[in-house]
Amino acid sequence: MRSRSRGDFIFTVGYDGPVAVVDGRAKRRHGALSTVQLAEAGLFRAAYSSAVWSGDAAEMDAVVRAYNRASGSSLTADSNLDRLFGVFPTEVTRTVVL
Numbered sequence: 001m002r003s004r005s006r007g008d009f010i011f012t013v014g015y016d017g018p019v020a021v022v023d024g025r026a027k028r029r030h031g032a033l034s035t036v037q038l039a040e041a042g043l044f045r046a047a048y049s050s051a052v053w054s055g056d057a058a059e060m061d062a063v064v065r066a067y068n069r070a071s072g073s074s075l076t077a078d079s080n081l082d083r084l085f086g087v088f089p090t091e092v093t094r095t096v097v098l
Contacts, residue, residue, distance in 0.1 A: 007031035008095050010038075010049035015092070024097040035059040039066035048085045 004012075004020060011027040012020045030043060035054065038047035044067050051059040060077045068075055075081070082088055 004092060004095050006050065006053050008097075009053050009089075010046045012049070012095075013098075015090070016096070018091070018093040020092040020095045022095055022097045027097070036062050036066075039063045042070060044070070045085045045087065048081060049087050052082075052087055052089060 007027045008020060008022050011023045011031065013023045014021045026046070030038065030041070030046060033041065033043075035047050035050040035056075036059070038044075038050055039062060044063065047063045047066070048060075051063050057077065064075055064077050064079075064081070067073065075084075
């Protein structure tokens with residue numbers, strides 16, 4: 001997973017085989033934000049991706065709390081968040097920024 005940058009990982013919108021496709025506009029606008037800042041801005045998929053990237057349980061909890069506040073849900077960090085947000089860490093050979 002570490003073959004690409006944090007920004008590339010959190011703003012990946014899909015894959016074409018082993019190639020990650022990155023939303024360049026979102027990366028430029030929001031790439032410098034922290035995990036908590038992304039969550040507070042309502043960018044929950046990017047915030048979740050950032051928490052996955054960091055591996056920090058406190059960041060993951062902050063994302064879940066912010067999401068629950070915004071959505072009225074009662075998810076936990078143990079919920080199937082990969083599926084909810086469509087984030088699955090995978091190896092890529094190259095990144096294409098659109």
